[in-house]
Amino acid sequence: MDFRLTEDQRALRKGVRELLARLFDREALRAAVDSGGLDRELWRELGAAGFFALRVPEEEGGVGLGLPEAVLVFEEAGRVLLPGPLVATHVAAGSLRGAAEGEVVVTAVDEGLVPWLDEADVVLGDVAGAVPMRSVDPLTPLHKVPGLVGAGDGGGTRPQGRRPVVPTRPAPAGRMPTTGVADALPATAGAELVAVLLTAAEQVGSAGRTTEMAVSYAREREQFGQVIGGFQAVKHLCAGMLVRAEMARVAVRAAAVTGDPVEIAGAKLLADEAATGNARDCLQVYGGMGFTWEADVHLHLKRAWVRARLRLPAARAEEVVAEQL
Template identity: 80%
Template sequence: MDFRLTEDQRALRKGVRELLARLFDREALRAAVDSGRLDRELWRELGAAGFFALRLPEEEGGVGLGLPEAVLVFEEAGRVLLPGPLVATHVAAGSLRGAAEGEVVVTDASEGLVPWLDEADVVLGDAEGAVPLRSVDPLTPLHRVPGTGGRAHPFRHVERLPTTVLETVLLTAAEQVGSAGRTTETAVAYAREREQFGQVIGGFQAVKHLCAGMLVRTELARAAVRAASVTADPVEIAGAKLLADEAATGNARDCLQVFGGMGFTWEADVHLHLKRAWVRAELRLPAARAEEVVAARL
């Protein structure tokens, strides 16, 4: 089985990266952090670009692509920390009117923790009585459904889960991979320009090892996510999510180390990647359950 990207897939990735650079640059990221609100105009522009309708058939107004292409798109979204319940809206685009066009914001309350509940037009699952929960990520407001503790994850028998649930897990993993890749690039770029003791810090062995470890985590998780998008095997999806969570959180922490004291300031974006990675890791198939799923197969 060949997992290398086709020419069309590379063109898709390049096009999405250019689109997001135009729609959601660093200035827009910081504006989103300051406002704490979902940008509806941005949401509609994503819809117009086919972000949510990517996998709908062309005769239904979609782009007609598959899960492997969706993984590439969500990896790019993760790179720039694009906010909002992107995965839930994308997965619901085929069944909810207005979701594909970005006119409707969809969130998911089936797992105890509910992101962007106040901004959502449609809530999948039961969010009755949900109470606000202080989120570590300023770009992901959260509510908790009472009695769940935020951990009502239906993953005990992963093979029995609906396809949409498994796709949600995999696309969340793709976002994590995008974040891991971005923090790797950020750490390497900083290590090449920051000088200490008369030389760039990238020349120090300890920094080299940190950056190399970040690259290994990213590429391992990326390969697992892309392979799972082709096989659609539930256990491979669980393993991919586990690796992607480790890459996103581990790389953000190591990026902070490369930046040193500067990395811990509010002005640096590294902390935003770490906080988003923490939240994503809990929203979809947390590590303990992913490990149980993989161990059961083994």
Template identity: 65%
Template sequence: MDFRLTDDQRALRTGVRELLAARFGRDALRAAVDREGTVDRELWRELGEAGFFALRLPEAAGGAGAGLVESVLAFEEAGRALLNGPLVATHLAAGEVAGAAEGAQVVTCATQLTGLVAHFGDADVVRHLPGDLPAAPRPVRVRSMDPLTPLHRVAVAGHPDPVAVDPVAVLLTAAEQLGSAARTTGMAVQYAKEREQFGQPIGGFQAVKHLCAQMFVRTEVARSAVYAAAVTEDFTEIAGAKLLADEAATGNARDCLQVFGGMGFTWEADVHLHLKRAWLRGRMWLRAARAAEVQAEALVSPSS
């Protein structure tokens, strides 16, 4: 069985990376921070025109007719770029909410974050999962740890924790975490080559080498799990992939901070943005404790 990416899949990944590099580089990232995470509607429409949100829609419905693997590759690139906005929720709504597939509508889910916090931002449409939830009262803005992700609190009577786990949403969020983990690994390696101490690049010191190697291993282990789960679409494997991707994203961001030293703790450095987003994604759709429970249940199940 050949698990290597096809030429079309590599072309898709390259295309998304080039689009985001051109339209969401560092200046655009910092502009999004200044806008407190408000979605760039023009970029959102460009993503829609490129088929980002309609990748899994059948061609007859105006989509690309691609599969979950292709979607994972695209969302990995979005995570690498730290693209803000409810990407997963809008992707899930393609074909169900008018304008979502084309990027004309920004869609979020009231249960996108576990607990009573919803990722709203400036979304046009708010979906509630599961569908039988009563209409929620007006959302209340709360402080977010991630300056790129506005949050609102929605209390639904009779549903203290209205969390609906969508396997596709879990896996695509894991793919975003994977992209972030890969990006911080690259940032740390590049900085270690450029920053000098005692007359040589800090990458020559054993402690820094170990940090970078550890980051690389975390990333590749998570990548194997995320890609495998995209092929099998098995929820147990998806939960494991989310667990590993969360650990890779948060662990790599922390180690990247160590490589950068004092510079990494400044507002001007982008490392803290990856760490804060990784923390937040760790609570999205499937938290680590529940993912671990899914793994444990699979181990003790008679069918395992």
């Protein structure tokens, strides 16, 4: 089986990178951090570009591509930290009117957490009793649904200090709640497997970007009369980052071709490790500068933490893979 990208796939990746460079550059990223809200105009622009309709058949008005192409697109989204419930909206685009065009924002209950609940028009899953959480990622607002798997067990969220949390309404006005997804991977529907893999693709994009950031900074920053990239310890960090990112990328793209549930679980596991590990190592390369609010490194680490808690977290992914050994 040939996993190399075709000419059309390389063109798609290039086009998406150029589109996101125009629609969501660093200035837009920082504006999103400051505002904390979802840019509906950006969402519609993504819809017009076919971001959400990528896998919708052409006869239904979509682009008509497959999961391998979607993985490439979501890698680019992860690379620039594109905010919003991208995966849920993309997966729902074939069945919910307005989602493909970016007119409707869709979110879903996942591991007891609901990203972007206040901004969503459609909520997939039961959000009765959902309460707001203080998300570690300023670009991913979260609610917790008590009693569900993963709810409130740490890993990227924390309660809002000591103040009492007021429950949100069961289903915000204008939203259509639907049934939740199954907990065990082998029993999940194809849509949930797609969601797991696309989340892994976002993690891969972030891992690749932090590798680029670390290498670029190592070539510029000087200490003791030479660039820090000349020091063996820094070289080892950057090399390790590259290995993690490429291993995860290969696993995600291979799983997109095979569609095997166990391979998807393994890909998510590797992608989570690559995104969080690379962000940490990038912080080490940056040194004290990396811990400042002005640097973007911490945003990658925080987003990686949150994604790792969503869509098949490590403990469950390990069980799925181990069961097949």
